[in-house]
Amino acid sequence: MTERSKRNVPSVLKEILKFDSYMTKRFVLWGNSILPLRTFRVHYKGLEISCHGIPWLSFWIAFTWLFDNPNLIQMQVNMLLGLVLDIIFVAVAKAYFRRRRPILNTDDALGQMGPDVFSFPSGHASRAIFVVYFFTRLWPLHWIFHFPLLAWVTSICLSRVMMSRHYILDVLGGCALGILEGFLMEFLWIEDSTARSLFSVVSDEKIDGGEYHV
Template sequence: MSGRQARCRARDRNNVLNRPEFMSLNQPSRREQGTGEGRGSGGPRRSTFRQQSQQEDTGLRGGRDSSDGASAADGGAKDAPRLPEQDCMQLNPTFRGIAINSLLAIDLSLSKRLGVCVRPQGSGAPFRSMVLLLAFSGHALPWFIGTLICLWRSNTLAGQEVLVNLLLALILDLMTVAGMQKLVKRKGPWDFPPGFLDFVAMDMYSFPAAHASRAVMVSKFLLSHLVLAVPLRILLYLWAFLAGTSRVLLGKHHLSDVGCGFALGFLHYSLVESVWLDSATCQTLISIGTLRWAPLV
């Protein structure tokens, strides 16, 4: 029996699978361990050694896995891209958010339905040319050119005073609307790219409507400083309304953009009236602009 046990021990020592790094490949079941413990004196010693080596291997693997899992979690948290806010679903929206989103959806739907002159083959094709003319009448370029020509040909101090203040009002309207559009960056209902005239007038976004603001401001200005008959006054009011809504018919602006443009134009008119420049200041500005330092007579 002693010679047989010595041969078994020698065979176990020479077996590669009995090394600690390969013990996980040669793990006996509990039933085999229970029967092996009853076989001779070498069984309990080998099973104890195997259990110790297995615990050491599992401890090393568990520490390695936990460190790898922690580093992977940290790396995943750092590398995970943040989704934009418009792609995230709000599970508990507020009443204010629901109301605003509903109003924006209604505004977009109505604006798209009113865009009958968007395409030349649409339902509003017979009126497209007239709508384009109305939209051009509210553009900044003809009003700036017309005001400068009238100022150059004017010979009276009162006329020059009115025209200089009108020119300043146009500059104020252009810069304010362009700054608000650049800040909000709202696209139109049909998301058309801006044309050449839009780049000239810095009217590249939808909110607020520059044509509507300019039309209201100019109409209020002319009604206050020109003596007009009642039919002309009615036509001026009607022109301001049609010039603003023409951009909705062309698909350039929403209804809310035009409404805010109307309010902004009235605000510009009130501001210009509150800081009205007198005749002497206007003559000084004219002399600086024409490089003649003597006041005009």
């Protein structure tokens, strides 16, 4: 099978992608008529950084290392596992689908590395959805935090389209992936004693309450 035949896109899919591109342009034009991009670019960039994979992974590793509270270890280890899975799934999906980012995408230094040059699915959307799923279902925070989380994830998804980083279908695909990651983590959930054991191996410290502790 030649490279050209491998890259041949079915006509139905071409029409879907064409319609997605058209609707994305219409949405961005409509959005900028209400919230001019130039005015909100700083806010959009802040949202972009707040959900980028590298800062999230770096922050969470540092958070887990510095705040080794025994009551938090299970949450920290499971979230770290989920973040790693998200990065892997997004990278594999982008490398497979290889959809180019919107033509208007500019000033995207964080998205010019490896598979991240491609558009589908949105890693920001999948990561944001997973984080909200995690803290509302897997490790539920008090309900007072639910509204800020929902506002954050909604802003993340909208900003990805408004900045022309992604098409609407990319964001929807990312949202679906984030939900699937949440479901997967329910099956892969690491119990407290196991999480403490793993943390002890990595940090070379003994944590009270672990199955190794005597």
